[in-house]
Amino acid sequence: MESDEEVLCRYCFGDESDGPLISPCKCSGGQKYVHLDCLRRWQRMVLVSQPTHPAFYSDDKRHHVCNVCLAKYTCPPPSRAELMASFTGPEIAALIEKDRLIAASQGFSEMLEADRHLDENGIRFRRSPSSYDYWFHGVYLINEIIGDSGEMELQLPNTEFLNNFRRRLTPDPDDNSKLEMHFHGAIYVLLPRGSLEGVQNVATAFETLEAPATVHLQQKDSLHSCADDHVTAVCISRPLTRTNRLQAANEALEEARRDILALHPSIRQNILNDTIHVQHYAGGPCDDQSISACLVLGGALRGYTIYSSLKDALLHVYRLFATLTDPTHLRPGQGVRLTGLVSRSEINGELGMALKYDPKIGRWQVRLVNQPGGISVKPSNLEPLECEKASVYVFWGDAQWTRAQLLGEIAKGSWGLCRAMIDDFLVPPTMRWGQLQEQNRLAYAPVTEMSEDYIRNATEEMVSLRPNAVAAEEATQEGAP
16 A cells, blocks of 8 residues: 555545545555545445436446446445435435425425515516415325335327437346446336337347337436335315316316215215215416315224325214214314313313224223323313314325435425324314424425525524434334324
């Protein structure tokens, strides 16, 4: 090994006392050695200049190739999701799970609010509805995460699509009978499936393929990351207000009721039509003319159940209502306060949600805001709260991200995360964002190179944020399933 003066990291100029030094490329002399952490920081900086949306970022060769000697690094680069998680920290990354809330940060909302009302010349005006309206003071409930299988199916409806796809394919350097494509930093291999089903030589068969066609690709690296996991969430803070959208929403509701009554003639129509209250939400900018999900309050211990079908949601809530013989006229999903308990007087005054009524024992199952699990309570010990009467939330559209994309947005400081709790549904929708800010429950990424200027300058806000350790504790604590 060279003299001590030469064995220095070319990035930080530190020696082995700062960590092990490696030689990841063909550089020599003073450029030969680096700390692995320093190399990773360099690769992180590459991401800062790229958009977070997967449609606009590309595989930067600086992740794989030394920009000095142009040799390929001997140590495999981390995935995009791993690099993004290095900006947010593992505690924040672990919070991207079902039944978590994603809420717009104070700084992000203030920036959107200013931009919503100013034109390119800084003149105030009333902007027509845009995607900004979905993000401003937005509170989203993660309702689905679909794991990345490493496989893609592509539809090639005409010759133009087919030719564009053909131009992106190159021969597999290890097998000329195969074709591969570079896409979002990964290599995908064309499979003998779909319109190429059963062919022996994919490359030869593809030359004569005609549109329309369906092709399948598989990520070449069997150890593909979860970067392309599909995360879907619905906005619980934006009730529908536009007349034309409400008309379509009410028509869908009436159609679902008619279908249910036709299939189940024994159902009491007065409960289905008069007792069950439905509230429609602008769920997000993706496919906002269609119902993406429905949420039924009550029933489950966590306080809600999510359905993809409006009919299934209405049937579920009907069954909850059909058993009611409760003289206090509580309903599933109703906010309640405990009162008059003798054996457990210490929880009198606690708030919770009435989940479902058991007519056999004449008690309500209740989930309390500040207590784990559920308890059975007599109707006489429950005081109804004044809150929304809706038993079913119907979401029109949703928000969708890849996991790496969402991590990037969080790293920029746009969003905070926390576990969904009972009291998130006990206040009016328009107050949910403010309640999260007041309770200081949201965990945010630390300020890094990825942070937007409005986060860097919000010193007072960042000082008041809870430490990341709280996020880690919340991610693992026992709570609603």
